[in-house]
Amino acid sequence: MALFRLKLNRSKYLLLLFLPALVYYILFKYVPMFGILISFKDYNPFKGIWQSDWVGLRYYSMFFHSPDFPKLLRNTVLLGVYKVVFGFPAPIVLALLLNEVRKGIVKRLVQSISYLPHFISNVVVVSMLFLFLSPTSGLVNHVVEWMGYSSINFMQNENYFRTLYILSEIWQHIGWETIIYLAALSAIDPQLYEAATVDGASRWHQLRHITVPGIMPAIVILFILNIGHVLDIGFEKVLLMLNPSIYSTADVLSTYVFRTGIQAMNYSYGTAIDLFTSVVNLLFILTANWISRKTSETSLW
Amino acid sequence: MGASVVLGACSNNNNEASPSPSASASTSASAGASASAAPAELTPQTFTFLNYSNPSWPYDANWKIWSYIKEKTGVTLDIQLPAGNLLEDAISLAIAGGDMPDIMWTQEKRLADKFGQQGALVNILDYVDDMPNFKAWMAKYPAETQNMLSSDGKMYEFPNQGLGESNRRTWMYREDVFKKLNLSTPKTWDELYETLKKLKAEYPESYPLTVRNGLRYFEDFAAGFGVSAPVDAQRASAYLDGATGEWKYAPVQPAYKDMLVYFNKFYKEGLIPKDFLTIDTKMWQDIVSTNRAFVTLDYIGRIDFYNSALRKDNPDFSMNFMAPPAGPSGLQKNAFTAVTEEGFMISSKSKKIKDIVKFIDFFYSDEGHELVSWGKEGDTVSGDSFIEKYTDISDLRKKTGLSTDGTYTWFDFNAHISVSSPELKSAYEQAPQFDNAKTSTPPFTPEEQQVLSTKGDSLNSHRDENFAKFIMGTRSFDTWDKFVEEQKKLGYEEILEIYKKSGRARESGREVSNKRNKQ
Numbered sequence: 001m002a003l004f005r006l007k008l009n010r011s012k013y014l015l016l017l018f019l020p021a022l023v024y025y026i027l028f029k030y031v032p033m034f035g036i037l038i039s040f041k042d043y044n045p046f047k048g049i050w051q052s053d054w055v056g057l058r059y060y061s062m063f064f065h066s067p068d069f070p071k072l073l074r075n076t077v078l079l080g081v082y083k084v085v086f087g088f089p090a091p092i093v094l095a096l097l098l099n100e101v102r103k104g105i106v107k108r109l110v111q112s113i114s115y116l117p118h119f120i121s122n123v124v125v126v127s128m129l130f131l132f133l134s135p136t137s138g139l140v141n142h143v144v145e146w147m148g149y150s151s152i153n154f155m156q157n158e159n160y161f162r163t164l165y166i167l168s169e170i171w172q173h174i175g176w177e178t179i180i181y182l183a184a185l186s187a188i189d190p191q192l193y194e195a196a197t198v199d200g201a202s203r204w205h206q207l208r209h210i211t212v213p214g215i216m217p218a219i220v221i222l223f224i225l226n227i228g229h230v231l232d233i234g235f236e237k238v239l240l241m242l243n244p245s246i247y248s249t250a251d252v253l254s255t256y257v258f259r260t261g262i263q264a265m266n267y268s269y270g271t272a273i274d275l276f277t278s279v280v281n282l283l284f285i286l287t288a289n290w291i292s293r294k295t296s297e298t299s300l301w
Numbered sequence: 302m303g304a305s306v307v308l309g310a311c312s313n314n315n316n317e318a319s320p321s322p323s324a325s326a327s328t329s330a331s332a333g334a335s336a337s338a339a340p341a342e343l344t345p346q347t348f349t350f351l352n353y354s355n356p357s358w359p360y361d362a363n364w365k366i367w368s369y370i371k372e373k374t375g376v377t378l379d380i381q382l383p384a385g386n387l388l389e390d391a392i393s394l395a396i397a398g399g400d401m402p403d404i405m406w407t408q409e410k411r412l413a414d415k416f417g418q419q420g421a422l423v424n425i426l427d428y429v430d431d432m433p434n435f436k437a438w439m440a441k442y443p444a445e446t447q448n449m450l451s452s453d454g455k456m457y458e459f460p461n462q463g464l465g466e467s468n469r470r471t472w473m474y475r476e477d478v479f480k481k482l483n484l485s486t487p488k489t490w491d492e493l494y495e496t497l498k499k500l501k502a503e504y505p506e507s508y509p510l511t512v513r514n515g516l517r518y519f520e521d522f523a524a525g526f527g528v529s530a531p532v533d534a535q536r537a538s539a540y541l542d543g544a545t546g547e548w549k550y551a552p553v554q555p556a557y558k559d560m561l562v563y564f565n566k567f568y569k570e571g572l573i574p575k576d577f578l579t580i581d582t583k584m585w586q587d588i589v590s591t592n593r594a595f596v597t598l599d600y601i602g603r604i605d606f607y608n609s610a611l612r613k614d615n616p617d618f619s620m621n622f623m624a625p626p627a628g629p630s631g632l633q634k635n636a637f638t639a640v641t642e643e644g645f646m647i648s649s650k651s652k653k654i655k656d657i658v659k660f661i662d663f664f665y666s667d668e669g670h671e672l673v674s675w676g677k678e679g680d681t682v683s684g685d686s687f688i689e690k691y692t693d694i695s696d697l698r699k700k701t702g703l704s705t706d707g708t709y710t711w712f713d714f715n716a717h718i719s720v721s722s723p724e725l726k727s728a729y730e731q732a733p734q735f736d737n738a739k740t741s742t743p744p745f746t747p748e749e750q751q752v753l754s755t756k757g758d759s760l761n762s763h764r765d766e767n768f769a770k771f772i773m774g775t776r777s778f779d780t781w782d783k784f785v786e787e788q789k790k791l792g793y794e795e796i797l798e799i800y801k802k803s804g805r806a807r808e809s810g811r812e813v814s815n816k817r818n819k820q
Contacts, residue, residue, distance in 0.1 A: 045416075045421070046396050046416065046419040047419070048399070066759060067759045068758070130576075136575055151575070153575050153576065155576060156575075156578055156579065156769070243578040243769075244762070244769040245766065245769035245770065245773060245775075247762050247763075247765065247766040256758070260758045263534075264755075264758070265393070265412075265415055266751060266755065269755065
């Protein structure tokens with residue numbers, strides 16, 4: 001007991017710093033979790049959560065039997081996987097490239113410019129897509145026509161949706177996401193590079209044997225965290241891009257929940273689908289963590 | 302009018318047990334038929350009111366309409382506006398939080414039905430005896446009254462009449478361009494096709510027929526083909542067939558295919574924009590105002606919107622009413638869109654229900670009708686015209702608050718017509734002759750509503766996706782039968798059965814109440 005009090009006393013400032021985060025998680029993450037109850041109930045806002053009638057797994061089975069279920073799951077998983085496959089390495093590559101730039105001013109300029117899109121709202125990004133890619137007045141299609149091809153109806157073609165979504169996603173976030181890697185890079189001991197230079201290692205060798213291993217723990221941790229969000233597709237951006245001609249590739253779980261759960265006020269149904277999404281995400285993150293623990297020393301826990 | 306003000310000023314008898322309905326009925330009778338009395342028993346009091354603020358005429362506490370209402374009824378409305386302007390969310394939050402305002406405004410009846418059946422709203426029919434003006438109004442407008450009933454036979458939202466007219470949509474065309482090219486307005490869809498082609502030949506950069514909102518206005522286009530039904534994500538495309546009186550499912554009708562074939566031709570030849578599914582309001586306005594569209598379909602008030610804005614730079618610019626082109630079977634119709642579902646709802650938890658219904662009863666009196674439409678004699682209106690010259694309806698709304706959300710229920714649309722340009726006035730006169738039969742969606746039970754919104758969603762997204770594909774030519778019309786089969790598999794018959802059942806239930810309800818009225 002005395003020991004505990006001593007420890008508490010010693011780390012009181014650290015605990016004080018931790019307090020806001022704790023309050024945030026309890027207030028905004030743990031307390032609302034109680035609300036998942038409504039996915040097992042026929043939720044009536046007037047009666048309240050407790051008084052609503054239990055319906056068991058009715059909304060879950062309704063969702064799994066919906067004719068749209070396979071399509072929605074496929075679209076969501078594919079979009080999520082593409083996002084990890086193409087979106088995850090992009091900031092690493094940019095960070096490594098920036099690391100090789102010698103002129104500080106160039107490096108800082110590139111960094112600032114690549115950060116900027118992160119602060120543009122999705123609404124603006126999507127309307128930029130519409131403007132640039134419009135088949136009637138878009139800049140891109142002017143170039144396409146100038147090269148002798150007929151204009152392409154980018155936003156109304158289901159085959160372009162995933163590409164456009166992922167590319168714009170990378171453009172938006174690449175700069176922002178390099179920050180953490182640049183921080184990891186700066187933590188690598190410069191003596192290692194000096195020693196390597198003395199031993200005659202080329203820049204390529206230095207990159208392979210010092211830089212990449214140096215930031216590997218950061219890469220693994222971020223990868224695992226990213227895997228945990230495979231099914232969390234940024235809802236507003238898809239919704240903004242969505243139109244009837246691309247439903248077959250663009251309609252994802254979150255847009256479906258928005259239409260049938262929120263707009264049509266089937267709150268229980270929407271909650272059931274969201275809980276399902278979270279469970280799948282949890283399975284993904286557990287698997288990734290397990291594999292990582294088996295094959296390397298780095299893992300979340 | 303003066304008499305009722307005096308009555309309102311010395312109304313201190315409200316605290317005696319609630320006044321009997323017969324007493325208030327007799328006061329209104331004594332005041333005469335032309336100007337039935339305001340609910341003079343009301344003392345000055347305040348109701349909380351969750352209202353909507355339209356971005357085009359944002360709520361203003363200083364609008365004259367609020368002081369007029371207070372003057373006549375003694376009521377001050379303590380107005381709350383929904384966070385982020387999301388009225389639907391604000392209402393469900395208020396209900397879930399248990400802290401409901403006394404009165405709430407809704408834009409959609411389905412919201413009133415849903416929350417009403419859950420117990421959050423007052424069944425208005427329980428208080429009819431406290432509302433002599435409303436009682437008389439219901440006898441005068443039986444259809445409007447019936448359409449506001451919920452599937453359990455109760456009424457959770459006050460019915461409205463008059464302002465629905467502002468939601469009327471119609472075909473419009475560029476009269477000046479047609480004159481210049483010596484074109485006459487198309488009488489049929491074939492003529493429409495030929496006319497659009499001529500326009501395209503003359504203006505290669507144009508998309509002669511441009512509308513906004515994706516597939517939404519197919520409800521209007523389809524009227525000429527006799528299959529006008531809503532095409533939006535939330536509603537099934539069911540329509541009441543005039544010939545048989547039965548509910549039918551529009552997208553599987555051969556006539557629907559005929560219409561899509563026209564649009565496929567339009568698309569291929571560049572008569573509609575390539576990105577027609579993603580044309581939003583701003584893009585549509587840009588295209589129309591830069592002389593790249595010559596035929597369009599939209600809310601009738603857009604005639605003035607374009608003319609007043611664009612004549613400054615181009616005095617010849619003239620957007621005008623166009624009669625709908627007739628479909629293959631000779632039907633020359635517009636969808637009937639002159640309705641609004643907006644109205645007041647009362648919280649079942651309010652402690653002032655009796656006073657609130659009396660307050661709202663005022664809106665159903667001739668005096669209330671006059672007041673919310675025209676404002677106050679000598680202040681805003683003189684005889685049957687406004688004193689100030691307003692450039693258009695939104696100018697009138699922004700300056701006075703008249704006909705903004707939460708200020709009306711029974712409305713005299715002549716007030717709007719009086720501020721319209723001669724073109725728009727004549728459009729209002731011509732448009733009704735092309736009206737499709739007036740139908741309204743029957744009320745659904747919560748279970749039916751759930752089927753409609755979940756199974757219906759799969760059906761609707763499949764419908765929209767394939768309409769788009771047929772028009773863009775990525776799906777061949779040879780596979781039409783297969784499309785019908787797919788729609789069947791997704792359950793359009795079940796959806797249709799729900800419409801038929803609720804339609805029948807409403808019909809029988811109507812007969813019962815007719816009998817009751819006769820007794």
